Amino acid sequence: TQHTAGSAAALLQRHRAVMPDWLALYYGEPMEITHGEGRHVWDGEGNRYLDFFGGILTTMTAHALPEVTKAVSEQAGRILHTSSLYLDRPMVELAERIAALSGIPDARVFFTTSGTEANDTALLLATTYRRSNQILALRNSYHGRSFSAIGITGNRSWSPTSLSPLQTLYVHGGVRTRGPYAALGDAEFIEACTADLEDMLGQTGGDVAALIAEPVQGVGGFTSPPDGLLAAFREVLREHGILWISDEVQTGWGRTGEHFWGWQAHDRAGPPDMLTFAKGIGNGMSIGGVVAGAEVMNCLPANSISTFGGSPVTMAAGNANLNYLLEHDLQGNARRVGGLLLERLRAASAGLGVVREVRGRGLMAGVEMVEPHTDTPSPRAASLVLEAAREGGLLVGKGGGHATSSVLRIAPPLSLTVAEAEEGAEILEHALRTVDTELGGESTQ
């Protein structure tokens, strides 16, 4: 490529001089990604990487997918943007398809440009509809970076202010890896969390707008409430008329393999009152949105507009990407290849003192790192594995609660092949073993 060696270091210097300090960057020596194809990306120095993080799950199908590129460039050649003051054919078309897929009766769709803005809109709708600014959220949650989304983000390492316009009540349910809940089986855990929710609602008198929950906590480290927990919550919420918002920003579009939406793992609960989406649907183009039944969606008493939400060029990407996803059954691929990948990762981690747990659904896998043979989350081990994987030609992400990023997050594009899954698992196994030895984990096998 045109890039010269060392250009990333110079770019980093310029980045540091002009960007905010709090803008998170991966790696001791941050990298510039200059192009991608399929499940691979290249850095400015010409190194190729297998991409197991897909730009934080934004590359849903594949990098540089020709079908999406073609749809975007054709649309860009006609008109890039007008605004939602005019009828927008690609927007209506994508809205119809998402409404039909959502499972929400009489669904209406509103497009935004990010997941944050989608959740912000869902909160506006819920608080207006219910005339309450109290929100229930799960501990360890992440819902975005706007003023209101920060206020419902339980993962405090991503929540830089406590001056929220909302009153948020954090309930148990997202994680049970540690503390008094760790020893409980699914049924007991669900019972304990539901009792906790009832207790909390007893204290509020039920004056709560909504519960917002990620079906699998993303930034929190790919940890899921057990199936059935949200169904149990739903019964309690219904008694009070409290809405349920499913944040599907990471779990939507078949990512979890078994289901198209994350909420469907909690099937008995029926569809949520609202779901929010973003990330993957545009395959890199900025699309977010909210789906809600007409009564909730139409409760706002004044006009509103989103200048860029639903712009034709992003909608063209969304429609082409959704076509590809459905036509190639990438949900089925996520189930099959994701299952195999999880199996390989479990085998690769067996006996390693620095790995506490491998968990996941579909193409959403988490590897929780600890200090060797302890229960102490280890952000240093996670960082070392991230670096070692990069050395080996593999990009993965990290996340996790407890103010630490101690969980490796693996979420490749949904078109991942079996051969690529095996290759990635091999690179990761090598990285895990290297770090295990370095930190004195001493494999027990």
Ligand code: PMP
């Ligand atoms: N909700 C969840 C579950 C997310 O993971 C994220 C992004 N990590 C957001 C909301 C916010 O989305 P965005 O970064 O597009 O604003």
